[in-house]
Amino acid sequence: xxxxxxxxxxxxxxxxxxxxxxxxxxxxxxxxxxxxxxxxxxxxxxxxxxxxxxxxxxxxxxxxxxxxxxxxxxxxxxxxxxxxxxxxxxxxxxxxxxxxxxxxxxxxxxxxxxxxxxxxxxxxxxxxxxxxxxxxxxxxxxxxxxxxxxxxxxxxxxxxxxxxxxxxxxxxxxxxxxxxxxxxxxxxxxxxxxxxxxxxxxxxxxxxxxxxxxxxxxxxxxxxxxxxxxxxxxxxxxxxxxxxxxxxxxxxxxxxxxxxxxxxxxxxxxxxxxxxxxxxxxxxxxxxxxxxxxxxxxxxxxxxxxxxxxxxxxxxxxxxxxxxxxxxxxxxxxxxxxxxxxxxxxxxxxxxxxxxxxxxxxxxxxxxxxxxxxxxxxxxxxxxxxxxxxxxxxxxxxxxxxx
Amino acid sequence: xxxxxxxxxxxxxxxxxxxxxxxxxxxxxxxxxxxxxxxxxxxxxxxxxxxxxxxxxxxxxxxxxxxxxxxxxxxxxxxxxxxxxxxxxxxxxxxxxxxxxxxxxxxxxxxxxxxxxxxxxxxxxxxxxxxxxxxxxxxxxxxxxxxxxxxxxxxxxxxxxxxxxxxxxxxxxxxxxxxxxxxxxxxxxxxxxxxxxxxxxxxxxxxxxxxxxxxxxxxxxxxxxxxxxxxxx
Ligand SMILES: Nc1ncnc2c1ncn2[C@@H]1O[C@H](COP(=O)(O)OP(=O)(O)O)[C@@H](O)[C@H]1O
Ligand SMILES: [Mg+2]
Numbered sequence: 001x002x003x004x005x006x007x008x009x010x011x012x013x014x015x016x017x018x019x020x021x022x023x024x025x026x027x028x029x030x031x032x033x034x035x036x037x038x039x040x041x042x043x044x045x046x047x048x049x050x051x052x053x054x055x056x057x058x059x060x061x062x063x064x065x066x067x068x069x070x071x072x073x074x075x076x077x078x079x080x081x082x083x084x085x086x087x088x089x090x091x092x093x094x095x096x097x098x099x100x101x102x103x104x105x106x107x108x109x110x111x112x113x114x115x116x117x118x119x120x121x122x123x124x125x126x127x128x129x130x131x132x133x134x135x136x137x138x139x140x141x142x143x144x145x146x147x148x149x150x151x152x153x154x155x156x157x158x159x160x161x162x163x164x165x166x167x168x169x170x171x172x173x174x175x176x177x178x179x180x181x182x183x184x185x186x187x188x189x190x191x192x193x194x195x196x197x198x199x200x201x202x203x204x205x206x207x208x209x210x211x212x213x214x215x216x217x218x219x220x221x222x223x224x225x226x227x228x229x230x231x232x233x234x235x236x237x238x239x240x241x242x243x244x245x246x247x248x249x250x251x252x253x254x255x256x257x258x259x260x261x262x263x264x265x266x267x268x269x270x271x272x273x274x275x276x277x278x279x280x281x282x283x284x285x286x287x288x289x290x291x292x293x294x295x296x297x298x299x300x301x302x303x304x305x306x307x308x309x310x311x312x313x314x315x316x317x318x319x320x321x322x323x324x325x326x327x328x329x330x331x332x333x334x335x336x337x338x339x340x341x342x343x344x345x346x347x348x349x350x351x352x353x354x355x356x357x358x359x360x361x362x363x364x365x366x367x368x369x370x371x372x373x374x375x376x377x378x379x380x381x382x383x384x385x386x387x388x389x390x391x392x393x394x395x396x397x398x399x400x401x402x403x
Numbered sequence: 404x405x406x407x408x409x410x411x412x413x414x415x416x417x418x419x420x421x422x423x424x425x426x427x428x429x430x431x432x433x434x435x436x437x438x439x440x441x442x443x444x445x446x447x448x449x450x451x452x453x454x455x456x457x458x459x460x461x462x463x464x465x466x467x468x469x470x471x472x473x474x475x476x477x478x479x480x481x482x483x484x485x486x487x488x489x490x491x492x493x494x495x496x497x498x499x500x501x502x503x504x505x506x507x508x509x510x511x512x513x514x515x516x517x518x519x520x521x522x523x524x525x526x527x528x529x530x531x532x533x534x535x536x537x538x539x540x541x542x543x544x545x546x547x548x549x550x551x552x553x554x555x556x557x558x559x560x561x562x563x564x565x566x567x568x569x570x571x572x573x574x575x576x577x578x579x580x581x582x583x584x585x586x587x588x589x590x591x592x593x594x595x596x597x598x599x600x601x602x603x604x605x606x607x608x609x610x611x612x613x614x615x616x617x618x619x620x621x622x623x624x625x626x627x628x629x630x631x632x633x634x635x636x
Contacts, residue, residue, distance in 0.1 A: 001512060001519060010507035010548070316505050322462060323564070324492020325520050398462040398491070401503050402453075 003329070004336035007313070018305055019341050023348025025298045026378060030349050031357060032291040033370045036284060038363035043170040043280045044272050046110075051121060052089070052241030053250055054079075055266045056257070063271055064093040064238035065170055066278045071237055071263060076113070079240045082256050084248040089113035091239040092183045095173055100144075100151065107143060107153075107176045108169035111183030111237070119162070119177045127162035133179050138162035140174035142361075154189030158182065170279050172362050184236055199223045295377060302385035306338050310389030317393050318401035330393050335386045342382030346375060408474065409572055409604025410436040410459060415468030416627070417454050428454040429465070430627035434606075438571070441598040441605040443615060445632065446624035452608045453576055455624065459606065460495055460574045461487040473571055492520055496565030496603075498575040502557035504549040510560045511536060511545040517567045535563035538593070540586075554581040562590055566597060573597060573605040584613060591617045 008015045046065070056079050058069040079088040092111030097104055112119050112130065119129040119138050127147045130136045137158045139145040150157045158178065167175040178186065190198075202222040206212035212219050244250055254265045266274065276284075310317070313333075320330055350371070357364035417429040429451040436442050444452050457463035459470055461477060470478040472494060477484055497503075504513045514532035519525070536542045539559040541552075549557050558581045565573055573594060579587030591607070591614040598605045598619075607618070615621065623632040 001508075001516065001525070003507075006512070007507045315503075316507075319503055319505055321488065322491060322497060322503075323517050323520060324488050324490075324495075325516075326488065329520070399457060401462075402457070402499055 002336070003333045004340065007333065008337065008340060015337075015341070019344045020348060022298065022302060022305070022341055022345035023352065025294070025301065026345050026349035026374070027353045027356070029291060029294045029298060030353050030366065030371070030374055031360075031364055032287055032294060033374065034353070034357060034364035034366045035360075035362065036287040036291075037365035037367055037370065039280055039283055039287075040276065041365055042166075042168050042172065042363060043275050045167065046169065046175070047268060047271050047275060049121065049123075049167075050091075050241060051243075051268075052091075053244040053268055054085075054242040054253060055091075055268070055271045056088075056240040056242065056263050057238075057266065059262050059264050061264065062274045062278060063266060064091065065271070065275050069238050071239060073236050075237070075240045075263070078260075079242050079257070082242075082253060084245055084253040084256065086243045086245045087116065088240050088242045089117050090180045090237045091241045092180050092187070092236075093169075093238045094183075094187050095169065095171065096153070096186065098153065103144075105143065106173040107139075108171070108173040109183050109186060110175055110177050111180035112177055113241075114179035114181065122162070122164055122167070122177060124162045125165045127160070129162060130177070130179060131161070134182055135159060136161045136178075137182075138164060138177040140164045140167040140176065142166075142168060142174035143176065154186045156182070156185065166363055168362075170275060180237065188236070195225075295381065299381035299385055302338065302341065302381060303388045305341070306334065306385050306389040307392060309337060310334055310392050314392075314396055314400060317396045318398050321396065321398035322401045327394065331386075331390050334389045334393060335383065338382045338386035338389070339379065342378045342385075346378045407438050408435055408471070409438045409440070410434070410606065411469075411471040412455075412459060413469040413471070415455065415458055415465045415470070417451070417458060417463075418466045427627055429458070432468070432624075432627065432629045434622060434629050436572075436604040436606060438602040438604055439598055440619045441595045441607065441617065443618040443621045444606055444608045444624055444629075445610070445621060450624045451627040452624050454627075455629070456574050456576050456606065456608055459572075460497055461491055493568070494571045496568060496570040496573045498558070498561050498565045498573070498578040500577040500580055502549070502554065502561045502581070504557055504560060504564075506549055509546050509548055510541060510552065510556075513549070513560055514563045514567050517564055521568055532563070532567060535566055536560065539563050539590075555583065555586060558582055559586070559590070562593065566593070569601055569603075571603055573603055575605070575607045577608055577610065579609065579611055579614070584611075587611055588614050 055063055056071065056075060057063045058071055061067050061069040063069055073090065076088045076090050079085055090111060090113040095106060095108045097106045099105065114133050122129065122138055124138070125141065130138065135156055135158050137160055139160045141163055145151060145160045147160055147163055149160045169175060199222065203219055206219045206222050244253055250267050257263065257265050317330055353366065412432060412434050415429055415432040419426040419428055432455050446452050454463065458465040464478060464481040467480050469476060472490060475485065477490060508516065511529065511532045514535055515528045518528035518531065533542060533545060536545050539562060541556050541559045544552055544556055552560065558578065562578060575594065579590055582590060594605050594607055595617040597603050621632040623630050
């Protein structure tokens, strides 16, 4: 007869409460692992989804995800002309924070290289990809925008035509996709008065400079818009993404561009690694340490609970020794109860987690490997936790059955 | 088997504590019980009867003296000469003053576990447990947990447990204290029957002078010493 099962049935309420407590603790441990996976997944999601083979970024920067990278718009054409490159697209990425319906709304804006890229690769849960070159956007569900909703950014209104799920930046902000032109308009939006002031200032600077005196025609140009002064226009895109022709080694293409002193080129894998090493590395360590701490705490709490459960059974244990039960029987009782609490707690953690984690603001991803690993850890700590109780039980004298 | 010694003790003594708090609970206690003999141990409270019984029962080692069970030297002073647990499992059945049942097992399971520990199969163990409960008049409470039983019923289950294994020695410490005189008598008769029919050596500590006629011999304990006493019958 299984003593552990009988004892548990006899003290069902107590065991259940204990198990739920342990289960919630394990759920937190499980969630920690899931949060870590989520952060890694989110960080690399964009690089993976966009599907570029090469990333051409500002020289010596680590790319648009790690820091600010600026390359001139015409870089697209330079890259497209490199042997081995199938096509090149503009990539524009920056984050803005605006007020929307009274709440702070952080949007990670991503410019699509219209008309080559209409966002067809973006997985939509609702709506459609972009169909016109202006004033349309695809928004991630986490931004809280509805299909058909219009939102004013800069001087224009943009209509949400498509909704995505789980498309967020490495920093956790929801993504919104615009055409590059719109994305630039939002990024470089300057109030009319500022534009007028800048033009006037430009004219005065020109007039005061030697250059202005020598080339008066320059001063005429100064009053035009930034975009119309190509030589003076600042670099306006973050990076250029290139796809490589089939069968071509990316390293060869990179070698072709190695002479360009204004850009650095990364493969997709390189960009991924930079992302993980940079922004995610510390978070990974932080969460990893937390996970270890929580696991230790769970083990200690379980050990104490089992110790208390054993103390409550001292009389029974003494009685079992009195009637000559072998130690294995007594250890089995304690260890089985420990495993019961651990395994059922794990089940509770999993079921609760499945319900609770999807409501977290950032993704919590439970991978089978992580679940399996935690399962093994739970079994190990269940066994270790029972040692304290077992140690106590072995010291019980059968004489105590009489007291 | 009869006439061979089930229990023999030689000069058992027990000293609790030390220095100022030293208590000599048992002194040079020697007693022999043959197989098939049922023995009563009488004596005032505090005279050391329980100390003696737990020393013989291998759960409270004596300070000095020897315990010999079925001819085998088991305790030499506080030293165990063999596996005490195996002896307790196979050779000894205990009944104590207060019933000592496992709280999360039903009456029948409390009896059955002893047999299970000795390798008796579940079916056979259960059948025998039910028979014993029947004999002791608690068959109808077989499925109840100890907390649902009265003190007397618990005690009868404890007696059934002590008999379950057909031990060669039964040690009972005031087993009838919680029973009415009819039931008390019945339990005493049962002990005598086990001794006479199965050849067990039985020691019963008792205050109940009405049932003394079932015993083959009487001993009296006083201030830690055991003396043979006259049989009243
Ligand atoms: N664990 C113990 N520690 C100290 N003294 C004890 C202990 N057990 C019993 N005694 C003492 O030993 C003496 C004999 O006790 P006991 O064997 O219980 O007697 P009885 O069963 O005849 O009433 C008593 O004086 C009692 O106080
Ligand atoms: Mg006593």
